[in-house]
Amino acid sequence: MSQVTLKKSLFGITKDHNESIKYTLSTSDGFEIALIDYGATIQSIRQPDKQNNIAEITLGYDTLQGYIEDKCYFGCTVGRVTNRIKNGYFQLDGIDYQLEKNDNAKHHLHGVFNKHIWNSSTENDDTVIFKYQSPDGEDGFPGEVDVTVKYTLTNDHRLIMDFYGKTTKPTPINMTNHTYFNLSGNTNETILDHQLIISANQFTPLDEEHIPTGQIASVENTPNDFRKLTCVGDHIHEIPYAYNVMFIVDGEGKRSFGKLVHSKSGRAINIESTQKALQFYTGTYLDNVNGREGVIYKKYSGLCLETQNYTDSVNNQPQFPSTILRPGEEYHEQTFFHFYLE
Template sequence: MKRSLTPILAAALLLSISACNDTSKSSVDMAQTDSTSTGLQLDSTKFQKEIDGKKTNLYILKNKNNMQAAFTNYGGRLVSLLVPDSTGKLVDVVPGFGSVDGFVQSTEPYFGATIGRYGNRIAKGKFTLDGKEYTLATNNGQNTLHGGKKGYQYVVWDAKQPNGHTLELSYLSKDMEEGFPGNLNVKVIYSLTDDNELKMDYEATTDKKTVVNLTNHAYFNLNGEGSGSILNHVLQIYADQYTPVDTTLIPLGKNVPVASTPFDFINPTTIGKRIDAVNEQLTAGKGYDHNFVLNGTKGLGMIHAATLKGDKSGIVMDVYTEEPGLQFYSGNFMQSKNKFKGGATDDFRTALALETQHFPDSPNQPNFPSTVLNPGKVYKTSTVYKFSK
């Protein structure tokens, strides 16, 4: 972005802590970091609203290292994430809005949201199970994106907070919602560990054969919300292959090597180094908006998907998952139309997403890992974003 941090961003952080186990009340208890911290005020009352007959609220998770994560149950969203930088100063690395209304009115609906029933795209809004074709709501040209016109980012989740570092969200996605078969009971547990890990545990069951692909669409700027472009962030993705797409960003059905292409992040590389290269895949995505096929490199007992480092803050984020793919999106459709909680706008490529998930359009791609969930089975997967300096 072409602006410096506002005075609000230079002030101490005040975060309202929501009451545990009750979406209708919020504690007046306030937590303040030391005066050297970079932060902003989150007013819990601005997250208390009624949408579709259900109440929304703000929830705060903390660990012993002063890390803090703020969520709202509207869309199951990560609102803010305060992480210590190389000097110990807290930096809000997740762009978001300071109220529920900000998320409701945003021209970009996915900031920080829990995504479902199917993250990423399904071609032409159709897929077939056991010989029966299902027609979905289309919301991305001719395709279905992130669950359709009213994906999980637009619903109010049931929330309970059993302790100061855990938030449990649940939602019943009814049979044929947005065209998907089966009553799907979904639960997501977000937890903040004392090892500076933001953990996401997903679980779902169905009463009818269906497809499921859950993820979180947090945007990150490790230099801080409002700090400018992410093009000088250094990224390493532990993937030898990626999934090429057509002009509507639907996979062509094959995975190809990243070697000798702008998609080679096997070694740490600045994001902007090749983003403007003459390449039909970069043209299709207006930058990076592609699935990377993870190698299976292990860490924390999971697959080590990626490592990202902020060039100004020195903050390092390692991504671990049980999913086979990682969607890297370089903020190509950010258009300066929305004002974040600190006053900055969502300028072009000032945040990025690293979404752990199954591959796009898997229900129509027999060569891709299956996303089918049968009755009596449990969909279960975990992702961890671990921070260090």
């Protein structure tokens, strides 16, 4: 049975002379995940293919400076609220809140959790824990929020991600991981030949600015129907901006969200989560990004499978599930990525 080992190293130093630490979790059969405390980020995942050739299967950077300058959210923890909040505005308990408008100076997008060095620690040889205290008023959000992200790797290549949060004031919270995958092991290739299943009968339509309309629609007879194994490129040109879609996964608690397969290499990922939905994004806005090992990332170089609550829930009540966390409550969501060969 393969065993998990953990190695700690220096990843880089910020201009303020703060050290960034890298944690590498690996198994004896060649699977490896590297994590950095800057943004509680998945910096690298290396996986053997069916010929036992080990290759990188994510997009990212070689250096800390790459992540400091990053605008693509490669591998990072996203928060306080992932995805867009319309006009950077919401009302909670009768109080108006205006957030930073960091998406084309019009909407709020993702937040700034990915632009901080998190406190880090380890458990056993298979778990890395990152903690961050988001101050009251950060990005315009109310409440001081203590968040924790815990990554655990099992010896059979299951990555377990736990997201926790507590707050001093009522506040929205909706965290996710923003890794871009390319299972081919060659990011000069696109992800259009990857095959995908998403366990969703419905999705949330968007307007031209990627803001939910508040409606919930069926995937039936649309390019968004991934209930059976479907090639990502089959219908991608039938929809504006390619895929940047929130899929509603039926049920509660830990359940199957789907799987991603690259048949040529044999690499695959099974996804399970306690979350409400899955954001499927095909890297439409990647535009000549200088990535790892000198590779230039372009449109469709990678895809994201982000487990999360509904986008802009705070402005679509009561039809969307609430993202509000209140004092005395604990936010906890869990996602499982099982990397395997088929």
